[in-house]
Amino acid sequence: MTALRTYAGEHGDERVARRREQLLDAALESLGSSAGGSISVRGVCREARLTARYFYESFVSVDDLVAATYDRVIDEIMRSASTAFSRRASIHARVRGAVAAIVDVIDGDRRKGRLLFTPTLVSATLAARRLAATENLAALTAQSTAGVHHPASSEDVAAAYYRVGGLGNLLAAWLDDRVPMAREELIGSCTALLIGE
Known part of the structure; x- marks a missing residue:
């Protein structure tokens, strides 16, 4: 497996972990807000300010x-x-x-x-x-x-x-x-x- 490169002082695995946390936080906002309840790849990526590419580096599906x-x-x-x-x-x-x-x-x-x-x-x-x-x-x-x-x-x-x-x-x-x-x-x-x- 190829090691992820360091970018702007942040190691590749740290970037992946940070993006995963952003997606988890976005999902909590979508699911747990008083008006929440539905969730989609597009919506959670928009909330996390990430592209779908980064969603799929950490998760296989919305479920x-x-x-x-x-x-x-x-x-x-x-x-x-x-x-x-x-x-x-x-x-x-x-x-x-x-x-x-x-x-x-x-x-x-x-x-x-x-x-x-x-x-x-x-x-x-x-x-x-x-x-x-x-x-x-x-x-x-x-x-x-x-x-x-x-x-x-x-x-x-x-x-x-x-x-x-x-x-x-x-x-x-x-x-x-x-x-x-x-x-x-x-x-x-x-x-x-x-x-x-």
């Missing part, structure tokens, strides 16, 4: 870009929530810390929350990604409920899916201002929902 955009956001949220969860002692404090971390991410950039939770954003790619994220969050919730030394029962798993689904719907409604709650009130409600208080 590939959508998946990568979703994965980038869900990875950020899972890292933040997992870190916050692991730093507390009681289950209540752990769950509240994780919820606060999620709210911090989606309130800091509401496009991220809309990408993850808004039901009007529908595609096979997003549906598959959301299902996988829900399964992961439900598994963590079920295990948290059951405790470290006990396997989660089918009832724990069923309750976890119910709670995670409720959390996603509540966060989507809050992002769209259909649930007028202050941040701390939202975090308290979500925490109570997840641990069944």
Whole structure:
């Protein structure tokens, strides 16, 4: 494979990575803005100020870009929530810390929350990604409920899916201002929902 040349002090692989980030940012803007929802190669390239040639150096299709955009956001949220969860002692404090971390991410950039939770954003790619994220969050919730030394029962798993689904719907409604709650009130409600208080 031929090495990419350095141009204006920037190595070729750095240019490719920078352009990929521009496309991911453009996709987040297209998918996550309050008026967003549709995405095309032409539109995302226009938003990123790149040509289609550069789109195809990083992505094989729009679905590939959508998946990568979703994965980038869900990875950020899972890292933040997992870190916050692991730093507390009681289950209540752990769950509240994780919820606060999620709210911090989606309130800091509401496009991220809309990408993850808004039901009007529908595609096979997003549906598959959301299902996988829900399964992961439900598994963590079920295990948290059951405790470290006990396997989660089918009832724990069923309750976890119910709670995670409720959390996603509540966060989507809050992002769209259909649930007028202050941040701390939202975090308290979500925490109570997840641990069944």
